[in-house]
Amino acid sequence: MSTGNEATERSSLLGRDLPRPNGVVQDHPIFLRVCHAPWGFINQTTLVVLRGLILIYLTVLAPMLLDYKLYKRQDGDSPWRIAFQFSTIAFILLWLYHLLAFCWSYTHLYYPDIDEEHNTWESVLLRKMSPPEQTITSRNRLYFSLYYTVSHVFAFMNTFIFWAFVVPKGHGELPKERQRGSGDDAGSLEAGDFFSHGWFEPFCVLNLWGYTSLLALFEIMFLNSIKRQIPVHTHIIGLVVLLCAYLGWAAFGKLFIGRAPYFWLDPEVVRYRELMFAYCALFVALGPAFFAFMYGLISLREELAEKYGSPSQDATPDGSQQGDQE
Incomplete structure (x- = not known):
């Protein structure tokens, strides 16, 4: 049968105490906080349905965006250029996050206790889909917190860079007469021409450089109970390192x-x-800036949820009380 640690890990989320100052561990694993919305009108069943719909939407959207990116190539452009575009990386990270979030929420609700002695393919699959175990010495919580942060900060950055830098510089307009653009500089704006090329191109542009940020905002504010990131400096350093790594990846793509x-x-x-170099420095600086934005959103959500959110869930599904264990 399931171990004690696993039963604790996959049990119902307890009370929603706000986080203490930096350096104090969260009272509940971050993996479980993905599986619980902070609002009373979004119960676990509703949350699983919402996560399933989001995952389906992103999965169906992916080949459409790929087709759009391939269509936007200039003559002679390599299709490999898609692998070096920041918008591609940001979308993949967000899709993987929602895949994890759906799997964890689904198994946490419907299969909270999985028998470790069963070796059928169904049991193995359900264990793989379940939230990871959290032990005192494990750093999985920090790694997932970094991933959660990076996937959402990248989504915000992708939108901001396109509409604030690419489009105003004249690199983001829908090409007239179906001429082809290039890379992340190929997008659209001109009010009169935006929807004059049919529905497909505007749909892809708005999804790739707009709706994904709205989805990230919706996730932070409504779909999880993840607390403010700690330690802050580790998340900032991680963001800066990954953004510098992307610049190196982009330089390799140029070569x-x-x-x-x-x-x-x-x-x-x-x-x-x-x-x-100034552009590159500004690109890297956007990481901590949008981390601060995300941190503020989480803080706002915590305060609002404390006042207007769902009541504290102090009992496990069977009605028994359970302490603040990780």
Whole structure:
């Protein structure tokens, strides 16, 4: 049968105490907080349905966005350029997060106790889909917190960079007469032309550089009870390192396929090296900036949920009381 640690890990979420100052561990595993919304009008069944619908939507959307990106290629462009685009990475990270969130929420609700002695393929699959065990020495909580942060910060950054930098610089308009654009600089804006190319291109543009951020906002505010990230400096350092790694990946893409994912990463477009370095520094600085934005959203949600959210869930499904164990 299930071990004691596993029963605790997959049991019902307890009370929603606000986090203490940095350095104090969360009272409940982050994996379980993904499986519980902070609002009374979103019970666990509703949450699983919402997560399933979101996952289906993103999964159906993925091949459409791939087709859009392939269509937007200039003649002679390598299809490999898609792998170096920030929008591609941001979408994949968000899709993987919602895949995990759905699997954990589903098994946490319908299969909270899985017999470890059963080796059937159903039992093995359910164990793989279940929230991980959380032990005192495990760093899985920190790793998932970093992933949760990165997947949502990248979504916000992807939207902001496109509408605040790419489009105003003239690299984000729908091409007239079906001319082709390039990379993450190929998008759309011109009010008169935005919907003049049918529904497909505007639909893909709005999803790739807009709706994913709204989905990230909806996730943070309504679909999970994850507390503010601790320690803060570790998350900021992790973001900065990953953003620097992306710049290296983009530079490799420029050498490999001959085209940079953004115009400001192309020395042929940005003639001054100092200006290109300034763009790169600003790109990296956006990570901590949007981390602060995300941190503020979580803080706001915690305060609102404390006042107007669901009542404290102090009992396990069988009605017994359970202490604050991790």
